[in-house]
Amino acid sequence: xxxxxxxxxxxxSALVKGFYVSVKLIVPSAIFGFIIGVVVGxxxxxxxxxxxxxxxxxxxxxxxxxxxxxxxxxxFGLPYIGIYLSPFVAAVLGFSLCSGAYQSEYVRGxxxxxxxGQTMAAQALGFSKIKMVLFITLPQAFRRALPGCGNEIIYLxxxxxxxxxxxxxxxxxxxxxxxxxxxxxxxTFMVIGAIYLLMTSVAAWLLHRLEYRLQLPGFEQYS
Amino acid sequence: xxxxxxxxxxxxxxxxxxxKEVLKDASLSINKGELKVLIGPSGGGKSTFLQCINFLVxxxxxxxxxxxxxxxxxxxxxxxxxxxxxxxxxxDFNLFDHLTALHNVRIALVRVKGMSKGEARDRAIxxxxxxxxxxxxxxxxxxxxxGQKQRVSIARALAMDPEIMLLDxxxxxxxxxxxxxxxxxxxxxxxxxMTMIMSTHQIGFASEMADEFVFLENGSIVETGPxxxxxxxxxxxxxxxxxxxxxxxxxxxx
Numbered sequence: 001x002x003x004x005x006x007x008x009x010x011x012x013s014a015l016v017k018g019f020y021v022s023v024k025l026i027v028p029s030a031i032f033g034f035i036i037g038v039v040v041g042x043x044x045x046x047x048x049x050x051x052x053x054x055x056x057x058x059x060x061x062x063x064x065x066x067x068x069x070x071x072x073x074x075x076f077g078l079p080y081i082g083i084y085l086s087p088f089v090a091a092v093l094g095f096s097l098c099s100g101a102y103q104s105e106y107v108r109g110x111x112x113x114x115x116x117g118q119t120m121a122a123q124a125l126g127f128s129k130i131k132m133v134l135f136i137t138l139p140q141a142f143r144r145a146l147p148g149c150g151n152e153i154i155y156l157x158x159x160x161x162x163x164x165x166x167x168x169x170x171x172x173x174x175x176x177x178x179x180x181x182x183x184x185x186x187x188t189f190m191v192i193g194a195i196y197l198l199m200t201s202v203a204a205w206l207l208h209r210l211e212y213r214l215q216l217p218g219f220e221q222y223s
Numbered sequence: 224x225x226x227x228x229x230x231x232x233x234x235x236x237x238x239x240x241x242x243k244e245v246l247k248d249a250s251l252s253i254n255k256g257e258l259k260v261l262i263g264p265s266g267g268g269k270s271t272f273l274q275c276i277n278f279l280v281x282x283x284x285x286x287x288x289x290x291x292x293x294x295x296x297x298x299x300x301x302x303x304x305x306x307x308x309x310x311x312x313x314x315d316f317n318l319f320d321h322l323t324a325l326h327n328v329r330i331a332l333v334r335v336k337g338m339s340k341g342e343a344r345d346r347a348i349x350x351x352x353x354x355x356x357x358x359x360x361x362x363x364x365x366x367x368x369x370g371q372k373q374r375v376s377i378a379r380a381l382a383m384d385p386e387i388m389l390l391d392x393x394x395x396x397x398x399x400x401x402x403x404x405x406x407x408x409x410x411x412x413x414x415x416x417m418t419m420i421m422s423t424h425q426i427g428f429a430s431e432m433a434d435e436f437v438f439l440e441n442g443s444i445v446e447t448g449p450x451x452x453x454x455x456x457x458x459x460x461x462x463x464x465x466x467x468x469x470x471x472x473x474x475x476x477x
Contacts, residue, residue, distance in 0.1 A: 115317075115320075117313060117315055117316075117317035118317060118319060118320065120274075120279050120313065120317060121311075121313065121317035121318070121319065121376075122319075123279055123306065124277055124279060124306055124309075124310075124311035124313075125306065125307070125311075125331040125335060125379070125380075125383060126303045126304065126306040126307035126331065126335045126383070127303070127331065127334065127335055128299070128303055131334050131335070135330060135334050136319055136330075139321045140319075140320060140321045143321070216320075216321055216363055216365075217362075217363040217364075217365040217366050218320050218321075218363055218364060218365030219320070219321065
């Protein structure tokens, strides 16, 4: 039964530890990324010329730089200007900013899909722009953006594996250590892959439940 | 009644889209309790004029006074306050799709007027009752007929206690069978003394209630006058031609 060596307690505990680190990276990054996405997406649609330029510049840079390069800059680059981030904080920062750039495009599309009559009616009732976005267009756009934003969260779960490149040892990092200690690359990474598959499946299920719960007459996603 | 101060006065309102002048020096003043009806061919500037009046479309030139006070467009807060006093009814209703009938009426009371939720709810129910839709208050727009949607939108505007209402072809998007339920509500609101500017092709209904017809074509106010004068003794040939066609189509009450 030598093939099952990696079910030995220390291997299992390393994987469990890595799994927790991954979850701790993914959950805040998904939340911050989504918040950034909503704010930037709203600015790109409703902001003045200055806010639009800032938002577009942000998306251009953070979607354009490879994520690994962004992580290297946050972790290895910032110390040159006297800012030291822990590997964990640098990873969450990098993931949130990158995810936010992608999310903002989904959110922007959703805001643009809200009919102009909705904003006209809100303005005619005396809504200020910010109240109009908060209470009229965002609740509608949010429902339309969910499928796209969910896709980005699934993607984030997988690119969180890049955190080990800046020494934040999460699931993939633990796997790499186990694999190089044992030379059991195939088995180890099959297990790691299966754990990611499990995480993305759970996320997809949760996102579907959320879509279902937010479903309203006129906003059906399922027939 | 020459000594009356007009509740709303508009002077020389002009709007360009590119190099097309869609509204040319439109001036109009309306006294409290009056109903003025904008008539004219589609694309003649009726909608643009109404949308310029509450600045949903920014006029390129023109001045506007409500209750004798000029509204300065540059001051955003002033515009938000002004719009609360000017109810707007759209051709395609524009109910908020994510909210029930009740919340459609309530939301601006809470978020714009700052009313408490309970108080706003009571007011919203009262207004929905007034348009005969109290039993539909928990329905979403997607579950209502066109006529019901338009009645909810009238309730939504009335809940704000507007001083004047602008109605932009309120029945044009409706099935013929649903038109009368909306017209009945408008008639009720009118008999309560609401000041209104309405654009419509329902010439029979309009001539029965309007104080004045305003004929707009190619962005210009061609002619104004009491309904019977515009319909039968109009000064300009173009007005006569339009009116004879439209009375033939929609009937009249004289």
